[in-house]
Amino acid sequence: MKENKKIFIYGGIIGLIGAILMKLGNPGNMGICVACFYRDIAGALGLHRAEVVQYIRPEIIGFIFGGVLAAILGGEFKSRGGSSPIIRFVLAIFLMFGALVFLGCPLRMILRLANGDLNAIFGLLGYLLGIYIGIHFLKKGYSLGQSTKQTKVSSYIIPTFSILLLLLLLIKPSFIFFSTEGPGSMKAPVLIALSLGLISGFILQRSRICTAGGFRDAILIKDYHFLWGILGIFIFNLIGNLVLNFDSFQISFANQPVAHTNHLWNFLGMVLTGICSILLGGCPLRQTILASEGDSDAGITILGLIVGAAFAHNFQIASSPEGVTPNGKLAVIIGLIVVILIGNSVVKNVLKERRKKEEVM
Amino acid sequence: MAKTIDARGRSCPEPVIMTKNALDESPEESFDILVDVEVAVENVTRFAKNSGYKVDVEEDKSYFILHIQK
Numbered sequence: 001m002k003e004n005k006k007i008f009i010y011g012g013i014i015g016l017i018g019a020i021l022m023k024l025g026n027p028g029n030m031g032i033c034v035a036c037f038y039r040d041i042a043g044a045l046g047l048h049r050a051e052v053v054q055y056i057r058p059e060i061i062g063f064i065f066g067g068v069l070a071a072i073l074g075g076e077f078k079s080r081g082g083s084s085p086i087i088r089f090v091l092a093i094f095l096m097f098g099a100l101v102f103l104g105c106p107l108r109m110i111l112r113l114a115n116g117d118l119n120a121i122f123g124l125l126g127y128l129l130g131i132y133i134g135i136h137f138l139k140k141g142y143s144l145g146q147s148t149k150q151t152k153v154s155s156y157i158i159p160t161f162s163i164l165l166l167l168l169l170l171i172k173p174s175f176i177f178f179s180t181e182g183p184g185s186m187k188a189p190v191l192i193a194l195s196l197g198l199i200s201g202f203i204l205q206r207s208r209i210c211t212a213g214g215f216r217d218a219i220l221i222k223d224y225h226f227l228w229g230i231l232g233i234f235i236f237n238l239i240g241n242l243v244l245n246f247d248s249f250q251i252s253f254a255n256q257p258v259a260h261t262n263h264l265w266n267f268l269g270m271v272l273t274g275i276c277s278i279l280l281g282g283c284p285l286r287q288t289i290l291a292s293e294g295d296s297d298a299g300i301t302i303l304g305l306i307v308g309a310a311f312a313h314n315f316q317i318a319s320s321p322e323g324v325t326p327n328g329k330l331a332v333i334i335g336l337i338v339v340i341l342i343g344n345s346v347v348k349n350v351l352k353e354r355r356k357k358e359e360v361m
Numbered sequence: 362m363a364k365t366i367d368a369r370g371r372s373c374p375e376p377v378i379m380t381k382n383a384l385d386e387s388p389e390e391s392f393d394i395l396v397d398v399e400v401a402v403e404n405v406t407r408f409a410k411n412s413g414y415k416v417d418v419e420e421d422k423s424y425f426i427l428h429i430q431k
């Protein structure tokens with residue numbers, strides 16, 4: 001019980017930080033959005049040219065700094081990796097497609113709900129179905145295989161990447177793109193965003209909060225520990241919004257910031273994101289923290305998210321407040337087929353290996 | 362003699378599922394679960410305790426051994 005209270009409060013701090021960052025300038029219901037922020041970073045680096053979503057989000061840099069710091073202090077910074085990196089890369093790309101058709105990662109889905117955006121209910125239902133499908137694979141033996149100890153330098157790559165991002169953000173060289181209008185131009189002051197990101201990263205590393213893990217464990221093993229964390233995010237973000245962002249608090253489907261009202265594709269987009277999160281062993285938020293702990297499989301996943309975001313905008317897959325695009329629908333359908341095929345193939349392989357082992361014994 | 366299950370290097374939540382499968386199959390038996398990250402120690406311990414088992418954590422050089430018994 002004591003542990004549940006602790007994670008509820010940890011989640012609550014993340015929820016409050018979400019409300020504060022929105023108050024201080026981040027886009028509507030987007031105090032924190034891991035998918036959107038990687039998408040903005042992809043744009044700033046010129047990997048896509050959607051002019052309204054290009055910015056090096058200091059929150060992501062902060063998450064990684066905070067995660068590294070907490071992992072080092074806790075003796076958990078370990079170089080590890082080598083568990084099916086290319087499958088993780090592909091899953092991350094499709095995870096991002098689903099999230100950008102819905103318009104938000106699972107964390108933003110919770111924040112959207114907490115500011116009255118009812119469209120996120122369909123996202124949540126889709127996410128739950130995706131998690132349920134992912135659990136089906138886990139129960140059958142799905143595994144991307146063991147990760148092993150890696151050479152020290154691989155654990156430094158993502159932290160170094162985040163330092164480089166910070167330098168680019170501060171120096172602003174001409175080859176880096178910064179939106180002058182649209183969501184990419186809406187931002188909390190750099191130093192505050194960086195600091196609150198760092199605090200979040202630290203808390204997320206300590207608490208292991210994962211939006212996929214919370215629902216997964218509740219369904220799979222009836223363990224509600226992480227769900228308390230998610231509940232904390234929701235409740236404290238709601239309270240934070242009522243106090244700080246009351247002007248924008250509106251319970252409705254229509255006229256929600258950076259959102260569309262196509263229920264079917266909000267639902268299906270998050271089904272895809274849900275399956276991918278389970279097959280990857282964690283949501284984008286959790287992957288970011290794992291990557292900062294020296295897990296290079298999670299590092300590859302982050303790079304997949306960035307590439308996925310670039311594809312999503314280059315190929316007109318990402319939705320906009322005007323709605324879902326034909327390419328977005330197609331990408332979600334292809335994504336669902338591909339990730340289910342991947343899941344099936346991995347399970348088949350695991351069962352085959354197991355039979356071989358039993359024959360030897 | 363406890364049976365050993367090597368869950369090192371496994372993504373979340375595989376160590377928990379491996380433990381669950383083992384305990385479902387032989388509820389009275391003792392198990393040593395090997396894991397190599399702190400989060401797996403916490404998750405497996407929480408799961409086993411919630412299922413009514415006793416857990417002792419032993420730290421080796423680069424990994425942990427979770428002794429699980431009724």
